[in-house]
Amino acid sequence: MRNNLSKITLLFVIGTIIYSCSLVKRVPESKKLLVKNEIYINDKINKEERINNLLVQQPNTKFLNYPFGLTLYNIAKPNPDSSYQAWLNKKPNRINRLNRFLSAKQVERLGKSFFVSGLSKFIKETGEAPVIIDEKKAQRSKDRLSGFYYNNGFIRNKVTLSIDSIDKKKGKISYKVNTGKPYFIDSISKFIETPIVDSLYALEAKKSFIKKGEQYNFSNFDNERKRITQYLRNNGVYHFQESNIKYDAIIDDSIQKIKVNLKIEDRLVKKGDTLIKKPFGVYKITQVNIFTNNTSKKERNQFNDSVTYRNFNIYSAGKLKYKPKAITNAIFIEKGKLFSDNDRTLTSKSLSNLKVFNYPNIEYIEDPADSTNSSLIANIYLMSKPKYVWQPSIDVTTSDIQQFGISGRMAFTWRNLFKRAETFELSTKGNIGSSRDLANPNNVFFNISEYGLEGKLSFPRIVFPLNTRKIIKKEMLPTTTATIGLTSQRNIGLDKENLTGIFYYNWAPKQGNTIRFDLLNIQFIKNLNPENYFNVYTSSYNTLNNLAQLYNVDPDYLDDNNNLTTQGAVDFINDVENGVITFPSDDNNYKIIRSIGERRLRLIENNLIVSSSITFFKNTKANLLDNNFYSIRTKIESAGNLLSLFANTKNEPLSANGNKTMFGIEYSQYIKGEVDFIKHWDFGKKNTLAMRAFAGLAVPYGNGQSIPFSRSYFSGGSNDNRGWQAYSLGPGRSGGINDFNEANLKLAYSLEYRFRVGGNFYSAFFTDIGNIWNIFDNVTNKEYTFNGLNSLEDLAVGTGIGFRYDFDFFVFRLDLGYKAYDPSREIGERWLKGINFGKTVLNFGINYPF
Template sequence: MRNTITKISLFILIGILISGCASEKKVPNGKKLLTKNEIQVNTKKEKRELIHNQLYQKPNSDILGYHFRLNLYNLAKPKHDSIYKAKFIANPEKYKRKSKWLSAKQVNRLGESFWYAGIHEFLMKSGEAPVIIDEKSTKKSTALLKSYYFNNGFFNTKTKYEIDSISAKKAKIKYTVNTGNAFFIDSLQTKILSPELDSLYNSKKTSSLIKTGNQFKSEDFKGEIDRITSHFRNNGIYLFQQNYINFEYDTINKKNKVGIELKINDYSYREGDSTKTKPFKAYKISEVNIYTDYKASKTKSEKKDTTKITYNNFNVFSKGELKYKPKAISDAVFITKGSLYSDIKTNLTSRYFSNLKVFNYPTIQYDFDPKDSTQSALIANIYLTPRKKFSFGTSLDFTHSNIQDFGIVATTSVSIRNIFNGAETLDIAGRGNIGNSKDLANPSDSFFNVFEYGVDMKLNFPRIFMFFNTDKIIPKSMIPTTTFNVGYAKQRNIGLDKENFTSTLSYNWTPKRNILARFDLLNIQFVKNINLGNYFRVYSSSYNTLNTIARENLPTDSDFFDEKNNLIIDSKTNEFLTSSLGNNPTIILNDVDRKIVNSINERKIRLTENNLIFASNFTYTKTTKTDFNDENFYSFKTKVESAGNFLSLMARASKQLNNQDGSNTIFEVEYSQYIKNELEFIKHWDLNRKKIVAFRSFVGIAIPYGNSNSIPFSRSYFAGGSNDNRAWQSYSLGPGRVAAFNDFNEANLKIAMSAEFRFNFFGQLNGALFVDAGNIWNVLDNVTDEKAVFSGLNSLKDTAVGSGFGFRYDFNFFVVRLDLGFKTYIPSEESNKKWFRDYNFSNSVLNIGINYPF
């Protein structure tokens, strides 16, 4: 460990020294490289990123103090073409020799190759030119600082700067800011010329962001302009824009006080060569026209050729016979006849139609109604462009796993839109997988000796299907949908050759723009294991442990072993388990071995039994992420699942007999009964200049009860892998401090936390430093091994820690990720060997993933 830390420290030190020597390389004589900005506000040092971001000139970017991009730039030779020519001018004979076996043209073109030219162009493009101190830019920075504090109520702010030389070509800039006293709002007056606007403003006056006694802040005034504009435009004031709002400030004869006057002018418009004004007024919707076959190239005159249907005060136009049920179209429209104009209703209508996946994003336009004598009516025109009725998709992937050495996965899908004329969508997908596994029996000696196939169907309805009306609970403004899924998959020579049937009936809605809710009324999964005799070939670690114990307790000539003295799969492995366990064992084991064999047997029984899961669950997700590029947000997700209660009632009602273990069965299959809860929290901090800190925490627990004393494998938790603790492979960590001898380790309690520092190298190439912590444990189930059981806060000392670094290449539409994880704290090791026991490249784990882990 000491040698490792010494090497790392030496590497970092050498890097710093090289950086220090190279950073001035391309700084012109008489100029200074900007190394640091210091800001002192009212005699106190200011470190906040928000304040430093006001500066116009900033030092070169760095990665933990190392100026990577600056040094890349300094490695480039800007005059590489002249350098190439110079070596031939200095040595003409060399040019002649090269021209004989290449040609003069090829020798000249060699100077434009990547080695002579391209590499330097790449370094300059990917690198970062040195930031040279420029006094014009520095003065601009002082002006920006002054403006920032002025906008926060410090009207008498004074700023100055000083360039402090560090060496002949290096300097830092010290900015000094004296803010003076802050100004506070002592009065708010209003002058709103249009009576209708004045009435609307006063109806929501208490919601104003401008309040007497508050410190003056420009952002409050921007927010107030947005609030007033939104309030007016959502209450019929169709013609209103932000530029009609003005604030006037009065500080005359006021000590650190400012009086505010809000002015909102009348509507102005051009008439001939003159500009006129008139009071604003509210507009109502007189007609709503919906065009279901709109094309951008279509002219208004072509509307005469369409068929018109009037339904619930909506005029629905179509080319020929209407292909949609009128209710399916009208349910998506929140703009209603007789209502006031509203931006919210317009946006909600656009979102709803877009969410249907039957139309492209709609176009909504408003025209003044020429038949309205009061000139305060609007006609809403909604133009819908249908997507194609059918769409097809295919994909091909190559895979590798611990079971398949090589696999090819092909999928094909078809989407059918508006299948029942109610804007429903039906997706049908088929998938097939063929692969090779050298560990499986292959009597025909064929390369592809494993395969899997499956089919999935998803039917989506743009409404809630329930036996009672849910409009009051989940109104259509929440854009509800109902989805019915059915899936079937079958495996051959993969694991235990499972047949898997799944079905879900789920409801989705959005209570608010940044909140998603999902309720699975039915979530059914039936797993049937066909090739039970393959168990110990799949779970080879369990077999190796059992084989070792058998060798130690049976004679070498026993018929339990094959010619290589290995326990025979499957007949003798099962016989050994039966003979060494139970009340009257014929093979006597010591307590330790008996405990291990019993654990292997219990796990085998659980993983080979058929599973019937009949569950319901509710998922709630909230995020503050505004768009794809937002990197300063948090998200929260919780899920509650309950399984087996309905089947328990059915079993009692049908008087199903218990099996030998005393558990109830349905169709001769023991059903699972448990309750499960998960919590996940993700937070991103944007440090600017493409530096981001990301954090994730997760807690999940599944508690068996009633008909079950354990959790089905498909619903249990595992640790390790590219999106978890990256220093361990998937399923290889835990549970607890157990030195895992199973191939697929799982448990029913999981705690995980991860933190990443993400940064940019150059262009689309990014890097990350990360720390992952967490583990899985057993709790309130049939596992009794104290090393695996969570017994309270004291068990948190068995939390595994991994750390490492990674590279990400951003292709814009997806990110390819490589992470190298190192085992930092190994809970299963002895107490003096837990930290940095395997902290080296030979024991590291390489993870390859798509997109970020969180």
């Protein structure tokens, strides 16, 4: 034992020495690797992320407290090209020997190959260069700390820094901040030269960000500049800019008070070689000119067609291709209104929303005909997008049923279809594939085919019999979309047709908020040959037939060769599920037979769903780089009510389940609601905490006893609970014995801490909690159903680690999931029994799960 302990200690010491030396491998002799920053605020160490992020230099990124990126960088050869040349010239005959097998050019190219120099370059670019302590950058960090506290009211703060060695070629930087006492706003006065600006300011003075008695904060002054500028420019003061606002501050150190004087002087105008002062004026719009089909500024005055519509002048370089109302409805800059930046922004968004123009160019010029110099002419320049667009695409696919497939799509787009900026898209798609499960007597490789046709018509307005403008204003950028699609699938016997149709509205009540209202959503799925299922999926039939030989099967289920008939296979499954044929508790064949039966029912299921829904979505994300935001999506859907009215007027026979039918198919009737909430916290240094919470419930009623498979919930998979594969978790504590486990209630919660490892490599620790249950439907088994708060014990917990590589335009993701708490196990065996490498669930994905 002592020998082993001494060996372990020796290995630990050697490893520590190697580790310590390797980190400074690329650090020059006279330099130091930055391994630590320390910030002391009033003699107390401060570890706030926002303060630490002010420092210009940060130590190398660490993964599990190990600088993985730096190690990668150190592994790479610093100059692989030079190393290759040195290796060639090390022995005189080496080049001659290589030239016998390769040409001189090939020998030269070998040095630039991936394995000789490319690998080192890739590792070097992926890793992180050592952060060398730079005194100039340290001084900049010191100034930034001082500036930060100054901007937050600590006017007389003092900052010192020191650079200390902590090991060979390693060092740390310590910053000590003495904030001093905070300074407060004592009084606020104003001096505004232009009377009209003074009057406008007085109307909104109470909304000022700068308030007497509050601690000085530079951001309040910055926000007040923006507020005043936006307010004035949205009320006609065309020439006003943020730079016209100045503040004079008188600091009294004896009482730590600041007197603030707001100054807005008249604008400076160049007249000849001199600058003169001129009062600001309030401008009105006297003309709105719209130029379409222009390709350059030279053509702006070359127009062959023009029309005046509702005080808008519309010009075209060729024949006008748009109905005037279609364009003017999207314009908020109007004759007689005051100049407004908001109107210009709304006009740009609205014209872009038409999807028939490139981003518009809007400019204002002073009206030369106005002697009072208080009028503007607005010129709007529009460049049309191509009227016709053809977009072909091709993909290679794979799935559990289709092992290999090739799919293609061609989309034809017509813009401005009815000359009111409508967009019509007609797309066709086709797929051929190969499946081992299908009957294939002629040994044809591609034994699956599918084709479809879809039409989509979009209107940049609300299309409705009643006037909705008072409720949904044009500022909300409303659109109406109608789609209809037909898909036909041929599987050499098991044929399916799918008809879909959607008529919906979209609008944005305010920035970051959108609402979608599906007035009508139709899905009609019909299997043409369900009785041919086991002739098509022969592997399922063979498995079932082999199992039937082991049990006491009704002879009527068998043919003359003692094999199951296709109908006998169905009857055999029914006997197993109904308990006519019993199994020992440890017999896995029951699960196999049940899964085959469940898979068959799902694949031959006919559906008729006619629903309406409304979805509200709010997202506070400011831009692509914003990692401190939240989003919430809520949806309510109702199905079957319209069909129920029609069914009462028709005399169609009831289904075998005693339910009403339309076109010979049971229609679904249910109400469904769900909430999806996502929140991100940005901790800086590419570290983010992401959280997602989801709750959804679908309740069948009337003609429905269960929820259609396409509208039900499942759990597991790369974007859900990653400790389980998709469809393999639940319902409840049942253990996921079906191929497609689904239910009508779902609860889910995920927490993920994302951090940078080095270069473009990122990682994450995650925990996923959730499950699905049956409730208020035709399932009664308590292992599957939600039975009050006690059923929260069925919440499964998956945890693990993720690895990601950022390719800039997308993120490739690999998550290793483990079952931390498995509700399908016995109570004493649920925790941590699924955490080992042999039970790893691999989840591949593109981009982040939420």
